[in-house]
Amino acid sequence: MLSQLSSRTHVVREGSPWTGVWAVVGKEMADLLTSTRMLILELLILLTAFGTVYAAAQNLRDQTGEARFLFLKLFTTGQDPVPAFVSFLGFLVPLLAIALAFDSINGEFSQRTMSRVLAQPIYRDALLLGKFLAGLFTLALVLTTIWLLIMGLGILSLGVPPTGEEVARGLLFLLLTLCYGGVWLALAMVFSILFRQPATAALASIAVWLFFMVFWGITAQLLAQSLWPAQPSVPATILVQANREMVLNRLSPNTLYGEAMLALLNPSVRSLGLVLPMQLQGAVLGAPLPLSQSVLLIWPHLTGLIAAIILLFAVGYILFQRQEVRA
Amino acid sequence: MTDVVLKTQNLTKRYGDFVAVNNLNLNVKAGEIFGLLGPNGAGKTTTILMLLGLTEPSEGQVQVLGFDPVRRPLSVKARVGYLPDQIGFYDGLTAYDNLAYIAKLNGLSRREAQARIEVRLDQVGLSEVSHKRVGTFSRGMRQRLGVAEVLLKEPQLIIMDEPTLGLDPEAAREFLELIRDLKSHGISVLLSSHLLHQVQAVCDRVGLFHRGQMVLEGTVEALAQRVLGGAYRIHLEADGSNVETYLRQLPGVVNVHHANGRAFEVESKSDLRAEAALAVMDAGGRLLSLNVEIPSLEEIYARYFKQEGRHAIAA
Numbered sequence: 001m002l003s004q005l006s007s008r009t010h011v012v013r014e015g016s017p018w019t020g021v022w023a024v025v026g027k028e029m030a031d032l033l034t035s036t037r038m039l040i041l042e043l044l045i046l047l048t049a050f051g052t053v054y055a056a057a058q059n060l061r062d063q064t065g066e067a068r069f070l071f072l073k074l075f076t077t078g079q080d081p082v083p084a085f086v087s088f089l090g091f092l093v094p095l096l097a098i099a100l101a102f103d104s105i106n107g108e109f110s111q112r113t114m115s116r117v118l119a120q121p122i123y124r125d126a127l128l129l130g131k132f133l134a135g136l137f138t139l140a141l142v143l144t145t146i147w148l149l150i151m152g153l154g155i156l157s158l159g160v161p162p163t164g165e166e167v168a169r170g171l172l173f174l175l176l177t178l179c180y181g182g183v184w185l186a187l188a189m190v191f192s193i194l195f196r197q198p199a200t201a202a203l204a205s206i207a208v209w210l211f212f213m214v215f216w217g218i219t220a221q222l223l224a225q226s227l228w229p230a231q232p233s234v235p236a237t238i239l240v241q242a243n244r245e246m247v248l249n250r251l252s253p254n255t256l257y258g259e260a261m262l263a264l265l266n267p268s269v270r271s272l273g274l275v276l277p278m279q280l281q282g283a284v285l286g287a288p289l290p291l292s293q294s295v296l297l298i299w300p301h302l303t304g305l306i307a308a309i310i311l312l313f314a315v316g317y318i319l320f321q322r323q324e325v326r327a
Numbered sequence: 328m329t330d331v332v333l334k335t336q337n338l339t340k341r342y343g344d345f346v347a348v349n350n351l352n353l354n355v356k357a358g359e360i361f362g363l364l365g366p367n368g369a370g371k372t373t374t375i376l377m378l379l380g381l382t383e384p385s386e387g388q389v390q391v392l393g394f395d396p397v398r399r400p401l402s403v404k405a406r407v408g409y410l411p412d413q414i415g416f417y418d419g420l421t422a423y424d425n426l427a428y429i430a431k432l433n434g435l436s437r438r439e440a441q442a443r444i445e446v447r448l449d450q451v452g453l454s455e456v457s458h459k460r461v462g463t464f465s466r467g468m469r470q471r472l473g474v475a476e477v478l479l480k481e482p483q484l485i486i487m488d489e490p491t492l493g494l495d496p497e498a499a500r501e502f503l504e505l506i507r508d509l510k511s512h513g514i515s516v517l518l519s520s521h522l523l524h525q526v527q528a529v530c531d532r533v534g535l536f537h538r539g540q541m542v543l544e545g546t547v548e549a550l551a552q553r554v555l556g557g558a559y560r561i562h563l564e565a566d567g568s569n570v571e572t573y574l575r576q577l578p579g580v581v582n583v584h585h586a587n588g589r590a591f592e593v594e595s596k597s598d599l600r601a602e603a604a605l606a607v608m609d610a611g612g613r614l615l616s617l618n619v620e621i622p623s624l625e626e627i628y629a630r631y632f633k634q635e636g637r638h639a640i641a642a
Contacts (some may be wrong), residue, residue, distance in 0.1 A: 014398065014399045014400065014401050014402065015401040019401065019434070020431075020432045020434075023428065023431035023432050024432075026431070027428050027431075031417075031419070111415045111416075111417065111418065112411070112413055112414065112415025113415045113416060113417060115376075115409070115411040116409070116411055116415065116416075116429075116473075116476070117429075117432065118381055118405060119379055119381065119404055119407075119408075119409035119411075120429060120432040120480075121400075121401045121402075121404040121405040121432070121433060121480075122401075122404075122432055123400070123401075123432070154538065159350055185463065323378055325381045325382065325384065326372055326373075326376060326382075
């Protein structure tokens with residue numbers, strides 16, 4: 001019985017797909033962390049972090065007495081001409097993620113190391129997963145470092161320690177940013193499998209990023225206007241159009257990230273959708289939501305981002321498994 | 328252990344309508360160096376990838392060291408070393424670090440890996456440059472580093488794809504020596520190449536590959552016999568009137584050419600120098616010179632493709 005069982009598992013697949021994952025993660029992380037492009041991007045992010053947070057701290061210094069959630073405002077306050085740190089993050093994180101992954105698979109082909117690595121006793125799964133995890137860990141490392149720096153800078157410049165809720169919201173914001181980066185990491189990885197030239201993969205990733213940054217909002221608006229035309233005399237049609245436009249907009253990871261970030265860092269945000277005046281009856285405007293309610297508000301956004309990561313990774317996995325090893 | 332380390336049965340690989348490998352039956356015995364010959368695009372690399380489980384066969388069976396690479400790829404890959412053509416390394420890493428990564432993928436402990444890497448780098452003569460970046464290495468050095476890498480997992484069988492391509496003659500000679508050295512350690516080698524004289528220099532048996540099919544297989548002598556008629560050519564110079572008739576009567580002689588004057592060329596199935604000398608004496612002639620020429624693989628190859636009415640794309 002037992003031997004029967006074991007012989008059956010051999011027919012299915014031998015060994016574990018996890019064999020060698022950590023060896024790949026270790027090697028890839030070492031590569032990424034020492035690469036020049038990472039250094040450039042880290043410097044860029046650090047520079048923006050220092051610049052924006054310094055400007056925000058100058059702005060916030062006089063409010064230390066009365067305002068709540070000062071530390072969160074550190075991320076979201078901009079002072080002309082310097083925009084808030086979070087608005088920088090919205091486009092710097094994708095760039096960082098793309099830079100981490102655009103040559104992960106095709107780089108192995110162009111270096112002619114792919115067949116040699118796959119001839120070792122590991123499955124392809126281990127290579128792909130290891131590379132993805134290495135990118136994710138590197139991203140997490142960079143983001144956490146910056147997060148800690150900003151918090152430290154905040155304590156120094158504001159002179160007050162953060163409250164427990166501020167830290168919790170900040171950590172959730174960190175997780176959210178990581179998921180947002182993960183989507184772009186997975187996308188760049190798919191392109192690195194799809195295209196044999198790293199340059200093509202990088203350009204394709206950046207094209208998608210630009211599309212969502214600049215054009216998706218316009219496209220969503222045009223689509224909503226043409227598919228669900230609003231008649232000025234019928235308020236319901238206006239509502240439908242606005243709602244549909246919002247749904248379309250939320251297909252973009254940028255929108256998901258922007259909305260969720262807003263709700264996390266600004267506790268007084270009570271809804272991310274349309275709010276009719278009648279729904280506001282009895283609400284104390286401007287009163288902050290408790291953390292649990294804010295989390296409830298962004299839950300669909302967070303799961304949406306994670307689902308996108310899993311979906312993109314699955315696409316990449318299938319493509320990679322079917323790929324011929326010979327260059 | 329079985330005597331056969333590698334065995335394929337009716338192995339076939341199709342890409343759409345194109346048949347890359349067609350009903351291949353291949354046997355490699357333990358401790359043998361087998362040469363896979365054929366022009367570019369004959370299906371050699373595809374065959375090798377199927378042997379390692381890196382590409383799935385469309386049809387047929389493969390057994391490598393008793394394992395099926397489709398079902399037990401990890402067992403096969405843990406025991407078989409693969410040296411791909413145009414071998415690549417991570418140029419930014421040192422020779423040592425490149426090997427350390429492979430050792431890790433093979434599940435070796437750090438201590439074990441370090442010991443093995445040092446031994447292998449020393450064996451291929453790269454221990455002095457072990458902490459230099461591979462980006463600075465010459466092609467010959469990379470190839471030797473590849474051998475060191477393959478030996479890390481202490482394989483029973485090594486598969487090499489065009490290992491001497493692009494090496495200068497001295498590096499190629501050193502490399503062939505390295506292969507012979509492997510054989511003396513009891514490792515079987517399957518080697519694909521289109522550089523015929525090098526294959527002939529190291530291989531025990533060869534298989535001639537053409538359009539996805541194995542058209543000839545055996546030792547070089549056996550192939551010569553089948554393709555050229557005789558495996559040996561004896562050139563002799565002799566005076567005498569009926570030398571040719573006497574030579575023709577020798578057992579094992581396939582053909583005798585009387586080129587001009589005193590020169591004869593005898594094609595035979597075995598080395599008949601002594602017998603030929605006696606025959607000249609018997610004919611009452613005077614033997615002036617006697618020479619045997621073992622046919623080259625190059626000749627077999629060229630002749631085969633001429634016979635088949637095709638153009639041989641020799642190197």
